[in-house]
Amino acid sequence: MDELTVALAARDAAGLARRRRAVDSPQGAHVTVEGREVLHFGSNDYLGLASDPRLIAAAQRGAARFGVGAGASHLISGHFSAHDTLERELSDWVAPCADARALLFSTGYLANLAIVPVLCGRGDAVFGDRLNHACLNDAARLSRAQFIRYRHGDLDELSRRLTQSRAKRKLICTDAVFSMDGDIAPLPQLLELAEMHDAWLLVDDAHGFGVTGGGRGTLAHFGLAAERIVYMGTLGKAAGVSGAFVAAHRAVVETLLQTARPYVFTTASPPLLACALQASLAIIRDEPQRRERLSTLIACFRAGTATLPWRVLPSETAIQPLVVGDNAEVLALSAALWQRGLWVPAIRPPTVPQGTARLRIALSAAHAETDVTRLLAVLAALAERG
Numbered sequence: 421m422d423e424l425t426v427a428l429a430a431r432d433a434a435g436l437a438r439r440r441r442a443v444d445s446p447q448g449a450h451v452t453v454e455g456r457e458v459l460h461f462g463s464n465d466y467l468g469l470a471s472d473p474r475l476i477a478a479a480q481r482g483a484a485r486f487g488v489g490a491g492a493s494h495l496i497s498g499h500f501s502a503h504d505t506l507e508r509e510l511s512d513w514v515a516p517c518a519d520a521r522a523l524l525f526s527t528g529y530l531a532n533l534a535i536v537p538v539l540c541g542r543g544d545a546v547f548g549d550r551l552n553h554a555c556l557n558d559a560a561r562l563s564r565a566q567f568i569r570y571r572h573g574d575l576d577e578l579s580r581r582l583t584q585s586r587a588k589r590k591l592i593c594t595d596a597v598f599s600m601d602g603d604i605a606p607l608p609q610l611l612e613l614a615e616m617h618d619a620w621l622l623v624d625d626a627h628g629f630g631v632t633g634g635g636r637g638t639l640a641h642f643g644l645a646a647e648r649i650v651y652m653g654t655l656g657k658a659a660g661v662s663g664a665f666v667a668a669h670r671a672v673v674e675t676l677l678q679t680a681r682p683y684v685f686t687t688a689s690p691p692l693l694a695c696a697l698q699a700s701l702a703i704i705r706d707e708p709q710r711r712e713r714l715s716t717l718i719a720c721f722r723a724g725t726a727t728l729p730w731r732v733l734p735s736e737t738a739i740q741p742l743v744v745g746d747n748a749e750v751l752a753l754s755a756a757l758w759q760r761g762l763w764v765p766a767i768r769p770p771t772v773p774q775g776t777a778r779l780r781i782a783l784s785a786a787h788a789e790t791d792v793t794r795l796l797a798v799l800a801a802l803a804e805r806g
């Protein structure tokens with residue numbers, strides 16, 4: 421106990437302690453937290469679907485029809501017709517290759533923990549971008565394959581490492597949209613390298629699915645399809661609900677279904693969520709205006725950042741980080757925003773590299789242009805105050 425207490429105090433002193441805030445309203449541009457309404461820039465609900473009445477109604481109908489719990493894992497008796505339909509719709513929508521199928525997972529974290537150890541093991545090698553999400557790194561470690569990390573976006577280093585490798589099987593894994601930087605991975609070049617070295621390419625599109633490529637995700641953004649691509653999309657961000665899916669060649673999906681431990685040994689997600697997700701997918705398909713609105717807000721935000729003293733990263737996505745650097749400074753900035761009624765989370769190591777603590781501003785189609793201009797005005801005022 422003493423050791424834990426000392427370690428917690430050291431965390432706190434380094435500006436690394438985290439705290440949760442309990443939200444007491446639906447997700448949206450404005451949320452109620454600790455008794456006050458704040459303007460919110462901390463959610464991955466990029467299309468504003470998390471509290472859409474059509475998703476809520478679909479979930480309610482799903483609960484009335486199927487109940488609230490799946491009762492068992494998919495392979496025992498927890499696989500429902502709603503899961504099945506959603507899987508078919510997702511594989512048609514993303515279409516990562518001919519003869520593709522999709523498989524639902526309870527979370528993106530679990531999906532990645534499933535994919536990598538199924539495709540690679542001892543004697544194999546996993547190559548990952550240094551800014552990949554933590555769960556891709558954890559998946560690589562779990563696989564027991566050699567884990568080689570290359571500098572962010574450095575295709576020359578990756579190419580060199582692939583050439584040097586004597587591994588039996590190789591897998592390149594990458595965030596499609598980097599979760600804390602917002603930039604898009606060079607997927608065409610990564611696929612080229614994968615082809616050249618006969619490697620798998622695992623594309624984690626947690627922050628692209630629903631938004632990029634007309635909503636089909638980042639493969640569609642680049643017009644890519646290949647049997648060596650394993651696509652992972654999450655359903656708790658732009659899709660507004662919860663869960664994740666893998667879309668890939670049917671042989672890959674069947675292998676995951678048969679052997680992936682994070683698929684086999686966990687209770688299926690409630691079928692009512694699959695019902696809500698069918699409604700979500702219909703909106704992603706039929707309402708491009710949400711993505712257009714998001715693009716307008718992104719342009720509006722970026723146009724207003726030129727005079728701010730913090731480093732604005734070159735992101736064209738809804739993730740717009742302002743890099744402050746120091747942990748204490750970013751906490752103070754986030755607290756000053758909070759005092760003025762704006763919720764913008766401070767992101768610190770180990771989520772981002774040392775010395776690059778930042779405000780992660782996440783824009784959503786739920787925001788109004790005036791919300792963005794208010795954020796810019798408060799940031800400008802705080803910058804002037806110093």
Ligand SMILES: Cc1ncc(COP(=O)(O)O)c(C=O)c1O
Pocket residue numbers: 526527528529530553555595599624626627654655656663664
């Ligand atoms: C790039 C990336 N992959 C995977 C995940 C995990 O997805 P989930 O939240 O569904 O577990 C996240 C975020 O949470 C992410 O940002």
